[in-house]
Amino acid sequence: MERVAVLGAGSWGTTFAKVLADAGTDVVLWARRPEVADAIDGSRVNADYLPGVVLPENLSATSDAGKALAGAQAVVLAVPSQTLRGNLTAWRDRLPADATLVSLAKGVELGTLKRMSEVIREVASVPEDRVAVVSGPNLAKEIAAGQPTATVIACTDHDRAVDLQHACSTPYFRPYTNVDVVGCELGGACKNVIALACGMAAGLGFGDNTVASIITRGLAETARLGEELGADPLTFAGLAGLGDLVATCASPLSRNRTFGERLGRGDTLAQAQEAAHGQVAEGVKSCSSIRELAERLGVDMPITEGVHRVCHEGLDPRVLTAALLGRERKAERE
Structure with a gap:
């Protein structure tokens, strides 16, 4: 080439x-x-x-x-x-x-x-x-x-x-x-949404345990969506899944993580967008389309649902945290 x-x-x-x-x-x-x-x-x-x-x-x-x-x-x-x-x-x-x-x-x-x-x-x-x-x-x-x-x-x-x-x-x-084009694309799309949630947690003052928990459960809901669409489950354990997810959720260079952190500190969506100086946080829009896709397929994606509600329905990130922790208890691999 x-x-x-x-x-x-x-x-x-x-x-x-x-x-x-x-x-x-x-x-x-x-x-x-x-x-x-x-x-x-x-x-x-x-x-x-x-x-x-x-x-x-x-x-x-x-x-x-x-x-x-x-x-x-x-x-x-x-x-x-x-x-x-x-x-x-x-x-x-x-x-x-x-x-x-x-x-x-x-x-x-x-x-x-x-x-x-x-x-x-x-x-x-x-x-x-x-x-x-x-x-x-x-x-x-x-x-x-x-x-x-x-x-x-x-x-x-x-x-x-x-x-x-x-x-x-x-x-x-x-x-x-x-x-596995499907798995690689879903990993790349969903990680932006999970990074917003990690940023919100950091903005609220929560530490590494919280972020690690969001990353892990975010990977689980991404894999559920991927399975429904025919992706190879092993893709989500690789660079396009876990690798991309960790980098985007943990790094201050990540636009989605930084955007979410501003929301967690109390900025409105408009204020966070203004602070981004034209840089696009893809997860802000993708959270809505991924949420709709999951609903259409009957896939449970509570973190994605919560991020959508914070970004587009005015939900307080503190309420999102309480809602996620208050979900019904179940086996990890159910």
Whole structure:
């Protein structure tokens, strides 16, 4: 794989573009704002999202999607989950034939309740074996700084996953392959919601026991949803499940954890969003779509339900804590 287009120049899109370039792949990064693309080409830095990180010479930037897509063997979609459909609709006629479409977005679409790979397949009219997803403990600033991490590239076509694996393997970024797209996507989507709950607990002054309990029970409800949708249970014990969950729930670099912490300290949703300075906490919207999906399938997801009620129904996080602790006692693996 010699040339890859990355559409979306936020922190994770820019970081993944850097990983690809460091692995020796030529990369064109599309930025929505021309001034961001010009700054990247001129200074080799995306100052808005990764200040101080020098980008490789084999990474170029443009605000022209057609120019970015021309000749690309893979197209990496690095836009927020709830904007994926609209953006991809604008790009689909320019997608190169047989290019692998790669989702970095982690969420479930509001309204349709589709996973990101399902949105891509529907909008781009491509078979499932052309769509891959990337998931794992992927805190952008640490990876951009060259700190070691691992990730999962999931695709039903194992050969495509291997091609992507080779295209983004570096001394600091170790990708594994997986064919369980459903499990990897659900792990990535649900962990944002669980991280909001962990942040709320921290904002209320609770310690590590509380956070560890939320992480563990959050993983359990994610696995229940995955089982109902046909995911491999072992996926949730791996990088796209437990690995991503721990990083997102525990790190101050996690937007969802930080957002939840503000809510726990008493901020309103609007105040927390203002403090985020335009950074998207995906779990704020995904909690509603995941909750609706769980209800449709008859899956019990009490943490997700509670996060939705805090974010969108005005529930006090302290009431959520009491409600979770007051649930009916039962066996752990019931």
